[in-house]
Amino acid sequence: MADALLQMRGITKTFPGVKALSDVNLTVKRGEIHAICGENGAGKSTLMKVLSGVYPHGTYTGEIVFDGQECHFSDIRDSEKRGIVIIHQELALSPYLSIAENIFLGNEVVHRGLIDWNKTNAQAAELMRRVGLVENPTTPAMEIGVGKQQLVEIAKALSKEVRLLILDEPTAALNDEDSAHLLNLLRGLREQGITSVIISHKLNEIEAIADSLTIIRDGRTIETLDMKADNVTEDRIISGMVGRDLEHRYPPHESTVGAEVLRIENWTVHSPTQQGRKIIDNANLTLRRGEIVGLAGLMGAGRTELAMSVFGRAYGVDISGRIFKNGKEIRLRNVGDAIRHGLAYATEDRKRYGLNLIEDIQRNVSGASLEKLASGGWVNENKEFEVAERYRKDLNVKAPSVASVTGTLSGGNQQKVVLAKWIYSDPDVLILDEPTRGIDVGAKYEIYTIINALADQGKAILVISSELPELLGICDRIYALSAGRVTGEVPRAEATPERLMQFMTKVKE
Amino acid sequence: MSSVAPATGGITTNTAKVPGGGGPKVANGRFTINLRQSGIYIAFAVIVLGFAIATDGKLLGFQNISNIIIQNSYILVLAIGMILIIIAGHIDLSVGSVVAATGGLAAVLMVNLDIPWPLAILITLVAGGVIGAWQGYWVAYFGIPAFIVTLAGMLLFRAVAMQVLGNQGVGPFPDQIRTLANGFTPGTLGNVALGPLGGADIITLLVGILACAGMVVMQLRTRQARIGYKQSVEPFAMFVVRNVLAIVVIMTIVVQLARFKNLPWVLVLLAVLVIGYTLVANRTVFGRHVYAIGGNLQAASLSGVKVKRVTFWLFVNMGVLAAVAGIILSGRLNxxxxxxxxxxxxxxxxxxxxxxxxxxxxxxxxxxxxxGGLIMAVINNGMSLLGASPDQVMLAKGAVLLLAVALDVWAKRRAGASR
Known part of the structure; x- marks a missing residue:
């Protein structure tokens, strides 16, 4: 039995009004890969911020013992000095700097006050070899893919003589090949004696790579499991994470499917940044009244791009193809056209694309349909209040009033505000891009209930999701997208994760 | 529209209780924002009071009040356009040059070309709009940051001003323009004795009383409508206190002006602009879109807001207001x-x-x-009355600007940290 490299004992961290962590314990053994699982908002990231000194000593209670010594980190530099390096989900590379410059950023190889470029590039090349990154060290970071950027981050960590490497959702943005490479790399680092903590939602990866696992729920440690000894399965992890049975994650629903509402034919979209590259290639889709249709695809398959290009050409250039609404061809030249023709698109990233975070609920709900509340250009604020208040109640938005600023709401409630905005625009077709990303289980259930209710009202719904169980749980029919092409269409009865995954990974013959 | 709302009966049962309407509790979000926003008015009151005391009341003397308004009217006109541009997330560095160019154009039209003054004003305003359209095109449709476009505009339109005026001052202006910029409303109805305060112009007093009555009626109607829609409103006592305070402030200024030379025409113009633009900003679709663009550009455009068009018209508007300021300024200087x-x-x-x-x-x-403009004006004026040197005045204004924004950033950081 290896001894403990890191022990966090009784960590409690309070924000005004919220207890983010409550008596959390974490023990990481020397030389292992330790996974941390928990739902979004469970407190994983907060725990890592406590560990790395983002929340300095004194702002939390409890103790951190690293390598037998109690630590009082006051900032990230402090923890990095001890060999604790955290790689965040959003990579922090400087796009215009070279790979080598990025690796040694803040830690430059200096000779008499000047940077020694030969040594920098040579050392970078050596680090890149260790992480299996085949590129020229002088290539700018923006020119390499996300998977390789992730490797640069790890190389950067290695340059700091890392002893405990923390990876926050390292494979979230990677394709399968890059993910596999990354996991192999972590195994290799383990052989070299580097201990890793990996935060991940991808349970299959955890199963494949982790030696032990700590589950966090609602800011508390639920359990720490030894992956081999305890014979941990995905279902086991999920039940620990959610604390409720799998079957009850989706509300039961029978759709009454009606006539065709929207048909997309031969839809082809080109990349706005890379000339000539097809992002969507000859896609055909049909949405019917009262039906919930899923759109599955791996990262980079073009799901969001497909939705946005249809939604008034909000993405892409050189778009060709035809759109039919109720059998009649329509042209959607801009977002306004799309809204007028009864389309709605609730974006994937609600903070960046969905909400005005400094405005209140009332003004966000009315955001896409101010014309409906106005006569002669003048907005009737009382009517607006009435509308927002009704949706706040109907969708159970947890906020004291519609005058609450949306930036202060939790993810689930923000998503409800986004939904309210689009429901009020009274669409016939609702495209929901990752409607439950980053929100907790209870709120997810409510969102599913709302989606079902909308379908019952006769709306055609397209749900884009990265989570296959979610699509299988709520959709009547699922399209699979791979590299911009629709590679499969599966009715609910025949859909299995394996079958969908086959379509999603299908490459051009 | 009730058919639009989904029938989510199953999940609405656990809706959180809302604090009862009509009570004194104001919703959290709105209240904190109001506090941050109203801080500026409290600061203004403190500054005015401080200088009034330091200058033995000279600051609030009738002639001085009149001077503050007339001397700063063009900055205030510009500030109206500028805040809309800043709300949308842009900036306009060219307005000073546009003021010179349009003022110059107005002078050439009226003085050199003898064009009747109403037509000359119209042409000048259109020219301001064209200048704004030029800048709006580059910012909105071409996608160059407003900082760069208007920095270029600052040079370009200064050059235009020099060209138009042939590098020399042009004047004097027709009387009507000078009256607009510098003059006062006529005292057709004569004066009325106000006891120890002496004689005051009846029309000015009537305008003041009408303005106050209008304000109260408007606010009452808004309040009634809100109550009708079961929205929370401030307690009636607070409503009364707020309105009484506003009336006292307005009538103090009006009475002082009535004792001096009546209402400055630029004050009338300013009042119209402020009321008009406040309504545009808060109550029109266009105004809402300006806030939406500034709050989250991407979200606005994905909600169907015509971002480019709105941005373009904001700059057109700024150009027109700069022309207004140009006419007032050159009219005042003659x-x-x-x-x-x-x-x-x-x-x-x-x-x-x-x-x-x-x-x-x-x-x-x-x-x-x-x-904000008046705070700077009062600091300027108050310090001059106290005999401060220009460098001291500049120092004070710079400090106030930095302090105001620092407070805003600080408040935001605290609001962010509490989440």
Whole structure:
């Protein structure tokens, strides 16, 4: 039995009004890969911020013992000095700097006050070899893919003589090949004696790579499991994470499917940044009244791009193809056209694309349909209040009033505000891009209930999701997208994760 | 529209209780924002009071009040346009030069070409709009940051001003223009004795009383409508206190002006602009779209807001307001100078930021910008009355600007940390 490299004992961290962590314990053994699982908002990231000194000593209670010594980190530099390096989900590379410059950023190889470029590039090349990154060290970071950027981050960590490497959702943005490479790399680092903590939602990866696992729920440690000894399965992890049975994650629903509402034919979209590259290639889709249709695809398959290009050409250039609404061809030249023709698109990233975070609920709900509340250009604020208040109640938005600023709401409630905005625009077709990303289980259930209710009202719904169980749980029919092409269409009865995954990974013959 | 709402009966049962309407509790979010926004008015009151005491009341003397308004009217006009641009997340550095160019154009039209003054004003305003359209095109449709476009505009339109005026001052202006910029409403109905205060102009007093009555009626109607829609409103006592305070402030100024030379025409113009633009900003679809763009550009455009069009018209509007300021300024000086309006852009921008605009856009109010402008005006005027040197005045204004924005950033960081 290896001894403990890191022990966090009784960590409690309070924000005004919220207890983010409550008596959390974490023990990481020397030389292992330790996974941390928990739902979004469970407190994983907060725990890592406590560990790395983002929340300095004194702002939390409890103790951190690293390598037998109690630590009082006051900032990230402090923890990095001890060999604790955290790689965040959003990579922090400087796009215009070279790979080598990025690796040694803040830690430059200096000779008499000047940077020694030969040594920098040579050392970078050596680090890149260790992480299996085949590129020229002088290539700018923006020119390499996300998977390789992730490797640069790890190389950067290695340059700091890392002893405990923390990876926050390292494979979230990677394709399968890059993910596999990354996991192999972590195994290799383990052989070299580097201990890793990996935060991940991808349970299959955890199963494949982790030696032990700590589950966090609602800011508390639920359990720490030894992956081999305890014979941990995905279902086991999920039940620990959610604390409720799998079957009850989706509300039961029978759709009454009606006539065709929207048909997309031969839809082809080109990349706005890379000339000539097809992002969507000859896609055909049909949405019917009262039906919930899923759109599955791996990262980079073009799901969001497909939705946005249809939604008034909000993405892409050189778009060709035809759109039919109720059998009649329509042209959607801009977002306004799309809204007028009864389309709605609730974006994937609600903070960046969905909400005005400094405005209140009332003004966000009315955001896409101010014309409906106005006569002669003048907005009737009382009517607006009435509308927002009704949706706040109907969708159970947890906020004291519609005058609450949306930036202060939790993810689930923000998503409800986004939904309210689009429901009020009274669409016939609702495209929901990752409607439950980053929100907790209870709120997810409510969102599913709302989606079902909308379908019952006769709306055609397209749900884009990265989570296959979610699509299988709520959709009547699922399209699979791979590299911009629709590679499969599966009715609910025949859909299995394996079958969908086959379509999603299908490459051009 | 009730058919639009989904029948989510199953999940609405556990709706959180809302604090009862009509009670004194104000919703959290709105209240904190109001506190941050109203801080500026409290600061203004403190500054005015401080200088009034320090100057033995000279600051609030009738002639001085009149002077403050007339001397700063063009900055306040510019601040109205500027805050809208800042709310949308842009900036306009060219307004000082545009003031000179349009003022010069007005002078050439009226003085050199003898064009009747109403037509000349119209042409000048259109020219201001064209200048704004030029800048709006580059910002909105071509996608160059407003900072660069208007920095170029600052040079370009200064050059235009020099060209138009042939590098020399042009004047004098027709009487009507001078009256607009410098003059007062006529006392047709004569004076009335106000006891120890002496004689005061009846029309001015009537306008003041009508303005107050109008304000109270408007507010009462808004309040009644809100109650009708079961929205929470402030307690009636607070409503009364607020209105009484406003009436006292307005009538103090009006009485002082009535004792002096009646209402300055520029004050009438300013009042119309402030009311008009406040309504545009808060109650029109266009105004809402301006806030939406500044708050989250991507979300606005994905909600169907025509971002480019709105941005374009904001700059057109700024150009027209700059022309208004140009006419007032040259009318007041009675000569259009190629070097006029230097650093006006900085005063207007400072007014907007002191008045509560957010650096990132999305936040700000017309009344706030006016208050910000008045704070600078009062500091200017008060310190001059106290015999301070220009460098001291500049020091004070710079400190106030930095302090105001620092407070805003600090408040935001605290709000962010509490989540």
């Amino acid at each position: 000569v259009a100078l190629p070097g006029a309006g230097q650093q006006f852009e900085l005063d207007a921008i400072a007014a907007a930021f002191i008045g509560g605009a957010a650096v990132q856009g999305g936040v700000g109010r017309i009344v706030g910008a006016i208050t």
